[in-house]
Amino acid sequence: MSRVELRGVTYAFGELRAVDRVDLLVPQGSLTAVLGPSGCGKTTLLRLVAGFLSPQAGTISFDDRVVAGPGTSTPPQQRRVGYVPQEGALFPHLDVAANIGFGLPKAQRGSDRVAEMLDLVELPRSYADRAPHELSGGQQQRVALARALAPAPTVVLLDEPFSSLDASLRVSTGRAVTHALRATGTTAVLVTHDQDEALSLADQVAVMRRGLLVQADRPRDLYRTPADAEVAQFVGGAAILHATVKAGVAHCALGDAPVHGTVADGEVDVVIRPEQVTITPGRTGARVGDVSFYGHDAAVRLDLLPHGPSLVARVPGLAAPEPGTEVGVGVAGSVFVLRA
Amino acid sequence: MALLALVPLGFVATYTVLIGPAEAWDLVVRPRVGMLLWNTVRLAVGSMVTCAVLGVALAFLVERTDIRFKNLWHGLLVAPLAVPAFVNSYAWVSLERSVAGFGGALLVITLSYYPLVYLPVVAMLRGLDPAMEEAAWSLGQSRWRSFRTVVLPQLRPGLLGGCLLVGLHLLAEFGALQLLRFPTFTTAIYDLYGSTFNGAAANMIAGVLVLCCLLLLLGELRLRGRRRFARLGHGAARTLEPVRLGCARWPVTALVTGFVGLSVGVPTYALVHWLRVGTSTEFPIGELAEATVSTMGLAAAGAVVTSVLALPVAWLAVRYRGAATTLIERSTYVANALPGIVVALAFVTVSLRVIPVVYQTSLLLVAAYAVLFLPRAVVTLRAGLEQAPVVLDDVAHSLGSGPLETARRVTLPVIAPSIGAGAALVFLAISTELTATLMLSPIGTDTLATSFWSASTDLRYGAAAPYALLLVLISIPATLLLMRQADRRERIAA
Numbered sequence: 001m002s003r004v005e006l007r008g009v010t011y012a013f014g015e016l017r018a019v020d021r022v023d024l025l026v027p028q029g030s031l032t033a034v035l036g037p038s039g040c041g042k043t044t045l046l047r048l049v050a051g052f053l054s055p056q057a058g059t060i061s062f063d064d065r066v067v068a069g070p071g072t073s074t075p076p077q078q079r080r081v082g083y084v085p086q087e088g089a090l091f092p093h094l095d096v097a098a099n100i101g102f103g104l105p106k107a108q109r110g111s112d113r114v115a116e117m118l119d120l121v122e123l124p125r126s127y128a129d130r131a132p133h134e135l136s137g138g139q140q141q142r143v144a145l146a147r148a149l150a151p152a153p154t155v156v157l158l159d160e161p162f163s164s165l166d167a168s169l170r171v172s173t174g175r176a177v178t179h180a181l182r183a184t185g186t187t188a189v190l191v192t193h194d195q196d197e198a199l200s201l202a203d204q205v206a207v208m209r210r211g212l213l214v215q216a217d218r219p220r221d222l223y224r225t226p227a228d229a230e231v232a233q234f235v236g237g238a239a240i241l242h243a244t245v246k247a248g249v250a251h252c253a254l255g256d257a258p259v260h261g262t263v264a265d266g267e268v269d270v271v272i273r274p275e276q277v278t279i280t281p282g283r284t285g286a287r288v289g290d291v292s293f294y295g296h297d298a299a300v301r302l303d304l305l306p307h308g309p310s311l312v313a314r315v316p317g318l319a320a321p322e323p324g325t326e327v328g329v330g331v332a333g334s335v336f337v338l339r340a
Numbered sequence: 341m342a343l344l345a346l347v348p349l350g351f352v353a354t355y356t357v358l359i360g361p362a363e364a365w366d367l368v369v370r371p372r373v374g375m376l377l378w379n380t381v382r383l384a385v386g387s388m389v390t391c392a393v394l395g396v397a398l399a400f401l402v403e404r405t406d407i408r409f410k411n412l413w414h415g416l417l418v419a420p421l422a423v424p425a426f427v428n429s430y431a432w433v434s435l436e437r438s439v440a441g442f443g444g445a446l447l448v449i450t451l452s453y454y455p456l457v458y459l460p461v462v463a464m465l466r467g468l469d470p471a472m473e474e475a476a477w478s479l480g481q482s483r484w485r486s487f488r489t490v491v492l493p494q495l496r497p498g499l500l501g502g503c504l505l506v507g508l509h510l511l512a513e514f515g516a517l518q519l520l521r522f523p524t525f526t527t528a529i530y531d532l533y534g535s536t537f538n539g540a541a542a543n544m545i546a547g548v549l550v551l552c553c554l555l556l557l558l559g560e561l562r563l564r565g566r567r568r569f570a571r572l573g574h575g576a577a578r579t580l581e582p583v584r585l586g587c588a589r590w591p592v593t594a595l596v597t598g599f600v601g602l603s604v605g606v607p608t609y610a611l612v613h614w615l616r617v618g619t620s621t622e623f624p625i626g627e628l629a630e631a632t633v634s635t636m637g638l639a640a641a642g643a644v645v646t647s648v649l650a651l652p653v654a655w656l657a658v659r660y661r662g663a664a665t666t667l668i669e670r671s672t673y674v675a676n677a678l679p680g681i682v683v684a685l686a687f688v689t690v691s692l693r694v695i696p697v698v699y700q701t702s703l704l705l706v707a708a709y710a711v712l713f714l715p716r717a718v719v720t721l722r723a724g725l726e727q728a729p730v731v732l733d734d735v736a737h738s739l740g741s742g743p744l745e746t747a748r749r750v751t752l753p754v755i756a757p758s759i760g761a762g763a764a765l766v767f768l769a770i771s772t773e774l775t776a777t778l779m780l781s782p783i784g785t786d787t788l789a790t791s792f793w794s795a796s797t798d799l800r801y802g803a804a805a806p807y808a809l810l811l812v813l814i815s816i817p818a819t820l821l822l823m824r825q826a827d828r829r830e831r832i833a834a
Contacts, residue, residue, distance in 0.1 A: 077739075091732060093753045093756075
């Protein structure tokens with residue numbers, strides 16, 4: 001259990017810089033999610049930390065121990081990292097107990113450690129002698145985590161561990177996994193392209209784009225104060241509207257709203273989250289386009305009159321207006337001003 | 341090991357160059373060679389056509405109609421694979437001398453080889469997504485029309501692959517055709533080699549034969565390359581509503597029964613008949629035991645050597661995909677297309693010229709086996725290695741295992757079943773190998789196949805029967821393995 005620190009880490013496949021001068025600090029005992037669309041370099045970053053790849057520049061250290069740097073690279077088998085790949089990758093020829101015990105010294109393989117790990121990931125002890133193919137996808141992932149945690153690794157690396165699970169299983173497995181990680185106080189890095197997963201499970205979310213690490217923050221801060229328009233739209237979705245700030249109030253096409261923090265007067269771009277957009281039936285100002293009804297809430301596409309822009313409002317499900325009608329629009333709460 | 345596999349090919353090519361174009365031309369362009377070419381080609385084409393028609397028709401009948409006792413029919417229809425063609429041919433010839441010439445050869449070859457088409461087509465029919473046919477029906481196509489326009493094109497890889505296999509087997513077939521007194525390239529090479537030691541003529545005919553094989557192999561490789569595009573979506577969980585035979589049920593069942601009578605009944609009857617006749621006259625327990633022991637010994641040695649050679653080839657092909665590794669893998673497949681007789685001839689000549697010490701030793705014979713059967717081991721191992729993805733190595737490394745420990749604790753245990761299956765296939769193939777064994781086995785070493793051969797060519801059919809029975813018994817497990825493999829392969833491809 002230690003701190004993981006990356007400084008200027010770079011890795012290129014030929015011309016393509018998959019990971020480009022990345023600095024990242026994963027505090028001891030925290031869970032950091034690396035979030036990005038596929039092909040952004042997040043899996044490469046994970047493989048660099050694991051030691052399956054060696055960076056071409058920069059250093060990676062666990063606490064004060066440099067595991068990869070100029071001229072040195074500790075092989076993965078000596079780094080003490082736990083690795084949970086996509087779909088678990090349990091050893092198909094070994095039963096659950098032998099999978100969990102794989103990384104333990106011989107003397108401990110038959111001991112209580114295996115049962116302890118099963119308890120930790122909330123699987124019945126009777127599963128110890130099952131074969132991997134007798135388990136469901138979510139159970140396989142839990143065993144894969146137990147296998148990674150058993151030797152008490154320095155850091156656990158999870159590579160899209162829930163992406164192959166169906167929606168309901170994804171939530172419960174994700175909760176069980178984070179619970180086990182916190183219970184053992186393990187430092188962990190989770191790679192994912194699913195923003196809900198990143199925001200709900202992690203202590204820190206690092207957003208990657210085209211090899212660059214764009215922003216690393218607590219989930220709440222990331223959502224509240226995105227580094228740029230692209231991050232705002234990628235994490236949570238947002239409308240970026242032009243506004244004029246005067247004495248701490250932004251004037252935009254939706255109306256007036258106080259700005260978050262202190263901002264000098266002038267022309268700016270503001271971030272408006274879908275749930276900040278309010279709808280008033282019986283007024284005019286926007287035409288309702290498509291409505292996606294989810295029950296608990298609904299996403300309403302609005303075209304501001306007379307000519308755009310269009311944006312999305314998230315409203316309680318039963319409050320959603322009919323498509324084609326005209327409604328009044330406004331902004332609730334304060335808006336965040338993007339740095340120019 | 342790829343080099344070893346190329347020895348026969350290199351031999352034929354080098355020989356042609358050394359002898360000079362003029363003499364080579366004289367040796368090849370002769371009326372006798374023309375006759376052999378005509379015989380070989382018409383039998384190859386004829387048997388490919390009959391096998392294709394029978395294979396598809398029977399596969400459809402078993403897989404897609406409501407014929408009763410499907411599993412029984414399936415088992416009986418695959419059963420001929422367990423009877424080596426030369427044993428089948430012995431069964432027919434020993435019962436009826438008039439089975440000979442082109443007609444006889446076509447009959448016996450078809451009855452022996454049609455499962456090579458039937459088996460992959462059945463597996464593909466099982467793997468096809470019924471939704472596609474249902475979609476065709478919903479678009480207003482009749483059942484027959486949708487079979488022709490939707491199903492048949494998708495069966496093409498399996499069907500063509502099976503036909504090419506029939507062709508390659510036929511070009512390599514020696515024993516069956518020799519017994520049927522139907523001369524082709526393969527039997528001619530053997531006669532030239534055996535009776536007159538006419539090396540030059542034998543080698544040149546071998547050259548022509550190799551060309552024919554390479555032609556077929558080229559077709560096979562092109563098909564293999566294209567086959568990736570024949571992906572069929574996820575395996576079919578549902579089965580289609582079968583075609584109702586209705587009042588055609590009894591005639592169709594009678595036809596299939598008749599066919600199975602010919603393909604399974606005749607050899608079974610012949611074996612039982614000659615065993616009964618034979619045991620009353622002679623039953624040489626000692627010789628039988630001796631032949632069995634030496635067969636087992638050779639087969640075990642061959643299986644071990646072949647598996648050891650196949651491991652790096654398959655490993656490179658799966659883990660380090662690239663032009664060079666594909667070339668190495670493919671070069672072993674060339675041997676697959678080379679008839680045993682050519683491999684044997686090459687090994688005889690090359691060993692006599694280069695390392696005469698090994699001539700007529702078991703060592704040379706085992707090396708020839710390795711070249712002949714390397715492809716089978718490689719194919720099986722490849723499938724196994726693909727079950728052991730690199731990510732398992734990554735996980736093992738992250739859990740503290742070095743490369744050697746990972747190989748010992750993860751990779752080898754995962755691929756052990758396929759190493760075993762590959763070795764078993766090679767073991768069984770060697771046990772029933774006739775041609776190369778006849779030419780290369782050390783003097784005084786008799787295997788089951790060669791003992792059977794000398795008895796049946798001397799028309800001592802009774803004496804040949806116990807050996808034939810043992811050969812069939814040995815082939816049964818290989819047939820079961822092949823059945824399972826074909827099914828699994830098509831399902832993975834599907």
